[in-house]
Amino acid sequence: MLSVHLILFLAFGAVCVAGAVNLLVQRHPINSALSLIAVMAALAGEYLLLGAEFVAALQVIVYAGAIMVLFVFVIMLLNAGVEERTQGSRVAIIIGIPGMLIGSVLVAWVVLRHSGTGEVAVGALPGPPKTIGDMLFHEFLLPFEITSILILVAIMGAVVLASKPPSSPAEGPTQKVKD
Amino acid sequence: MPIWIYIVATVIKSAIVLLVLLTAVAYTVWLERKVVGHMQNRWGPTRVGPFGLLQPAADGIKFLFKEDLTPPHVYKPLFLAAPLIAVIFALTSIAVIPFGNAITLFGYSFPLQITDVNIGLLVILGVTSIGVYGVALAGWSSNNKYSLLGGLRASAQMVSYEISLGLSLVGVLILSGSFSLREIVDVQGGTFLGFIPRWNIFLQPVAFFCYLMAAYAETNRIPFDLPEAETELVAGYHTEYSAMKFAMFFMAEYANMITVASLATLLFLGGWHGPIFGPPILQALLPVFWFGAKVFAFLFLYIWVRGTLPRFRYDQLMAFGWKFLLPLALANLIVTAIVVVVK
Numbered sequence: 438m439l440s441v442h443l444i445l446f447l448a449f450g451a452v453c454v455a456g457a458v459n460l461l462v463q464r465h466p467i468n469s470a471l472s473l474i475a476v477m478a479a480l481a482g483e484y485l486l487l488g489a490e491f492v493a494a495l496q497v498i499v500y501a502g503a504i505m506v507l508f509v510f511v512i513m514l515l516n517a518g519v520e521e522r523t524q525g526s527r528v529a530i531i532i533g534i535p536g537m538l539i540g541s542v543l544v545a546w547v548v549l550r551h552s553g554t555g556e557v558a559v560g561a562l563p564g565p566p567k568t569i570g571d572m573l574f575h576e577f578l579l580p581f582e583i584t585s586i587l588i589l590v591a592i593m594g595a596v597v598l599a600s601k602p603p604s605s606p607a608e609g610p611t612q613k614v615k616d
Numbered sequence: 617m618p619i620w621i622y623i624v625a626t627v628i629k630s631a632i633v634l635l636v637l638l639t640a641v642a643y644t645v646w647l648e649r650k651v652v653g654h655m656q657n658r659w660g661p662t663r664v665g666p667f668g669l670l671q672p673a674a675d676g677i678k679f680l681f682k683e684d685l686t687p688p689h690v691y692k693p694l695f696l697a698a699p700l701i702a703v704i705f706a707l708t709s710i711a712v713i714p715f716g717n718a719i720t721l722f723g724y725s726f727p728l729q730i731t732d733v734n735i736g737l738l739v740i741l742g743v744t745s746i747g748v749y750g751v752a753l754a755g756w757s758s759n760n761k762y763s764l765l766g767g768l769r770a771s772a773q774m775v776s777y778e779i780s781l782g783l784s785l786v787g788v789l790i791l792s793g794s795f796s797l798r799e800i801v802d803v804q805g806g807t808f809l810g811f812i813p814r815w816n817i818f819l820q821p822v823a824f825f826c827y828l829m830a831a832y833a834e835t836n837r838i839p840f841d842l843p844e845a846e847t848e849l850v851a852g853y854h855t856e857y858s859a860m861k862f863a864m865f866f867m868a869e870y871a872n873m874i875t876v877a878s879l880a881t882l883l884f885l886g887g888w889h890g891p892i893f894g895p896p897i898l899q900a901l902l903p904v905f906w907f908g909a910k911v912f913a914f915l916f917l918y919i920w921v922r923g924t925l926p927r928f929r930y931d932q933l934m935a936f937g938w939k940f941l942l943p944l945a946l947a948n949l950i951v952t953a954i955v956v957v958v959k
Contacts, residue, residue: 444832506748
């Protein structure tokens, strides 16, 4: 029987897939970015329906709200135009689309047939922020800390790459403009 | 409680809250014009109604009947969607804000809040973070360099200050141990030493300062109204908008101000707690009154600041956000965490 829950779950899933397809079809980068935001928001809805309200909120705040804003920001800043369409090879269409469909059906079949997968009831997975906090800071403390250090290193790397090369005084008088 | 009563109650509550919010938005504009006028030795609106009180209605009619221009060469789908995004998300966040204790009618208990979710604070943060797209896309789709600069500034500024905003709230969350706005307010009942109310502002003054600064930047208000700096960018992201579409950005800005003021009241100023006295009907209404009074005070502070301070330069804005506010919020968080653990 179709419950409201299942209908909503399928609806959000459909939005997700439609957004992902639209992301590929659109020719302007800003439309693609907005489709990606729709995918992120729909994913948040799916998490919420699975009872993971904290993850859903973070999905919206971090991915849809912060990371995608930066994507849109960069697209706006670079003033990226409409992408040019090449004719493309007919072979890619003839082989590619059926191949992709067969591949995804195979993956879905394998995942569904795998003995470990079953139905997940709402609330079966850790949802409340308190549970997640407990798990992060007890059970998964080491991976959590390692990830944070990894991100810190990545940030420092980005800063090093983005900063101007240090101007050495030997390079010439033009460098020495008072600012 | 039967499901149909719940649905009817929710619909009625939503209608009332939306009506009150839109009225409050209109009269915040009136209040701002009046207060700033008096600060600058002018009268502000006086002609329409007593004290100009009908001015918001006159403005609304004017916005509705103005010609709705769509300039050529704009990117139409997003040009039309941007004001909608801005105003819809600005109005949505009111849904999780509680205004007072539950009231009992016909034997059922109704909380004074459209919906009570256990991650209420995160919902507000999420909804406001999506609201940025309204401003950013308006700037981009207008096909105007001033609009684009305004949109870029808005997105950069909001992303930068959202971090300080979030960190300043974590201190309060550590003290109250919940994301639910209702529980955060419940923790603030009672007094210290018998006369100081147990509000978080006394426990977390640094966090309140960070919140205040970040909130001004998030709502694009003076002294951080760089996205619409008239002296540099004509009107920033809404330069090309007219009539009701312009009014939607205006409504979004003031609705965001009210959300920020409500959040400050709930998190730092004790929510609806205040002296309760008198007959039962008064006792039921006083919490809502205290909540409204605190929100009003916060909005007045907004207007007062607008009448007092000049606008920052853009580099000052970024330096303040990243080099001063963020370290301060982090330090406050660490000190709070250590104190809580030691206690």
